Amino acid sequence: xxxxxxxxxxxxxxxxxxxxxxxxxxxxxxxxxxxxxxxxxxxxxxxxxxxxxxxxxxxxxxxxxxxxxxxxxxxxxxxxxxxxxxxxxxxxxxxxxxxxxxxxxxxxxxxxxxxxxxxxxxxxxxxxxxxxxxxxxxxxxxxxxxxxxxxxxxxxxxxxxxxxxxxxxxxxxxxxxxxxxxxxxxxxxxxxxxxxxxxxxxxxxxxxxxxxxxxxxxxxxxxxxxxxxxxxxxxxxxxxxxxxxxx
Numbered sequence: 001x002x003x004x005x006x007x008x009x010x011x012x013x014x015x016x017x018x019x020x021x022x023x024x025x026x027x028x029x030x031x032x033x034x035x036x037x038x039x040x041x042x043x044x045x046x047x048x049x050x051x052x053x054x055x056x057x058x059x060x061x062x063x064x065x066x067x068x069x070x071x072x073x074x075x076x077x078x079x080x081x082x083x084x085x086x087x088x089x090x091x092x093x094x095x096x097x098x099x100x101x102x103x104x105x106x107x108x109x110x111x112x113x114x115x116x117x118x119x120x121x122x123x124x125x126x127x128x129x130x131x132x133x134x135x136x137x138x139x140x141x142x143x144x145x146x147x148x149x150x151x152x153x154x155x156x157x158x159x160x161x162x163x164x165x166x167x168x169x170x171x172x173x174x175x176x177x178x179x180x181x182x183x184x185x186x187x188x189x190x191x192x193x194x195x196x197x198x199x200x201x202x203x204x205x206x207x208x209x210x211x212x213x214x215x216x217x218x219x220x221x222x223x224x225x226x227x228x229x230x231x232x233x234x235x236x237x238x239x240x241x242x243x244x245x246x247x
Contacts, residue, residue, distance in 0.1 A: 001079040003052045004105030009245065010077065017212070019116065020129050021147040030077075031144035032112055036065045040139050042146065045073055054079070059142075075215045076110035083107075084164065086217075086235045092229065096242045103245070106238055114186040114193070114213030115179055116150050121208050122172045122201055127164040135140030135159055153179035171201045190214055211237040 005012040008027065015025040023032040029046035043062035048055050056073050058066060069237035074080060085103045090098040090106075100106065111117035120128045135155045136148030157176040161169055175197075183198045190210070203223070210219035218234045220226065225240060232239035 001052055001054070001077075002082055002084075005049050005052065006105040006107060007102050009103055009105075009226055010107045010109050010170070013241070014076075015087065017111065017120070019039060019150065020130060021132050022116075022150050023112070024144055024146060031146060032062075032163065033139055033142075033144075034069075034112070035137075035149050036061050036069075037217070039071070040149065042063070042142050043069065044071070045077060059171055068157055076112055078110060080108035080214070081107055081217075086108045088240050089235050090232060090239055093228075093239070096239065099242055099245060106236055106242060106245075108211060108215070108217070108241055110215060111209075111212040114152065114209055115153065117209050117213035118175055118197060118201075118205065119172065121155070121205050122168055122175060122228070123161075123164050123238060126156060130163065131156060131161065155175075174200050185212070211240075 001227065011025060011027055011030070014023075014030055018025045025031075029044055030043045031042065034041050034043065039060050042059045044057040045054050048198065052103070054073075054077055056070060058069055061069060070074070086106065087100050087104065091100050111120075119131065123131060132148050132150060135151035137151070138148055139146065153176045157173070157180050158159075161172060175184065178196060178200065179186075183194060184185040184200075186193050193214075194206040194210055197209055204221060207219045208221040211221055217238060218236045220229055220236045220240060222229075222240045225236075225243065227237055229236040
């Protein structure tokens with residue numbers, strides 16, 4: 001990656017959005033469990049001291065999956081970002097400039113999977129944790145302390161979820177139905193997927209998944225910042241993140 005890189009800030013952001021049992025984050029590393037075909041893979045990402053690079057360790061995955069896993073990790077850890085270009089725009093904002101000086105190398109803490117990200121935004125952290133406990137596949141004991149895989153849309157759709165409020169449940173049920181039948185396809189064109197998300201849960205849901213789940217740097221998940229954020233283009237997502245960090 002291009003330095004500087006705010007690993008402490010990124011790790012804190014990942015920890016705040018981590019799904020218990022599926023992901024584990026501490027100040028030194030990130031780990032998660034994923035299904036790849038018939039295999040369960042355990043991933044770990046950590047900084048390499050003295051280098052402008054992160055180390056990705058993968059256990060249990062076939063070699064054919066490594067390129068895709070590496071590509072996803074690069075997005076989650078925002079390794080393609082140009083911190084100097086981002087800072088050059090955001091530091092024009094007088095309130096953000098001091099933060100960028102104190103914490104250079106701002107990165108967006110991505111979600112590993114866009115569907116997971118959407119479920120979390122609708123169900124909330126506690127609701128998502130319950131979904132994993134109730135429906136997630138238990139995995140063998142491992143060094144990272146991970147316990148479950150995130151359930152597939154078909155499993156959630158069949159469960160008849162409750163306990164998250166009527167409105168949230170209706171949005172979540174629509175989300176998982178459309179993900180199950182393919183009308184919501186996160187592997188297809190991003191604009192089409194985000195349009196479906198906006199129809200399901202509004203523009204805020206679509207923008208949040210665009211920023212964290214799809215790596216769209218100009219997504220604006222905070223509607224209250226629309227007017228101010230015009231000056232942040234094409235890095236409005238980073239500006240929103242900086243505002244929340246400053247707060």
